Amino acid sequence: MQAVVMGSGSWGTAMAKVLVDAGTPTVLWSRRPELADAINRTHTNPDYLPQVPLPEGLRASADLAEVLAGADLVVCAVPSQSLRASMQTWLPHLADTATLMSLSKGVETGTLLRMSEVIAEVTGAASDRVAVLSGPNLAGEIAVGQPAATVVACEDESRARDIQKACSTRYFRPYTNTDVVGCEIGGAVKNVIALACGMASGVGLGENTLASIITRGLAETIRLGVALGARPETLAGLAGVGDLVATCSSPLSRNRTFGSRLGEGKTLAEAQEATNGQVAEGVKSCTSVRALAEKHGVDMPLTEAVHQVCHEGLTVTEAIYSLLGRRTKPE
């Protein structure tokens, strides 16, 4: 299998390294030719993973036609809200038979589509040619070879198994699953819940609060997932609770860090400024996840609160008391 990773941010670069380490010939596409040159010259990604040595066998290129020609596996690694526009520019160069795999964790604003749906809509690919990879996979840890597991989901199980083989290493252990919806909903909603955890820790709250948010966050993730056709077991697995715990607990998480800046009293613009151009997907996905929940009649109070803090001027303290003021009910 010949792979190309489209997007040389932190996760695209780390996954390209995983694929090469797994023995899969892989090219990394960068939008900016100067970044591709720097990666080829220094065997590091100076903008996104500066301390991490990349394998000699990993080549970067900014030439779309060249990288997509002959690629059997196209790994999409750009932020969710830019995936549609990116796919449109890639489309003329894509092979009809290539497997298209999303690494992005979000729900598209406006259309409320999951990333695999965006890929299928733009390319016209049948849904069984579209896969997603999702799990507790903080790029900085994977890039230095810390062991982790993940899920490769595709309706076509044999395609999922091929991808599993292409990215299995001594430190990266992919499991297959056919529940694409569950994996994508787990990945998108955990970013929103990580923002909530960050907010709570930013105002000085401790582990009981965080555990309560993670657990109730999982409950609302399962409610939404099931309403959309996901299997609850997927959300109890790596792409659900696994990723939720990793992201909500780690200072490496951009979403959690973003939330903690809001909790410390920074404005949205100030928190955005502090990201150094890295994406915190939950800030936009809180609004699309909330709209998706509303469309399907699903109650998601934490997502609602995160949306109100990010986009409607509610303070973190007001959000906490409004959540605690809800009517009592059985678990």
Ligand SMILES: NC(=O)C1=CN([C@@H]2O[C@H](COP(=O)(O)OP(=O)(O)OC[C@H]3O[C@@H](n4cnc5c(N)ncnc54)[C@H](O)[C@@H]3O)[C@@H](O)[C@H]2O)C=CC1
């Ligand atoms: N970093 C991580 O630990 C993980 C990230 N993800 C997901 O992977 C996706 C990509 O994230 P990262 O690589 O971490 O992001 P990043 O912020 O490190 O890099 C984003 C990449 O996309 C490119 N990009 C940014 N805006 C763009 C636009 N408008 N059009 C086209 N390209 C654009 C950037 O040049 C860069 O190459 C996100 O959906 C994220 O949730 C998933 C698992 C782990």
Ligand SMILES: O=C(CO)COP(=O)(O)O
């Ligand atoms: O998805 C991730 C870990 O699995 C990365 O989370 P952040 O985008 O919050 O850094």
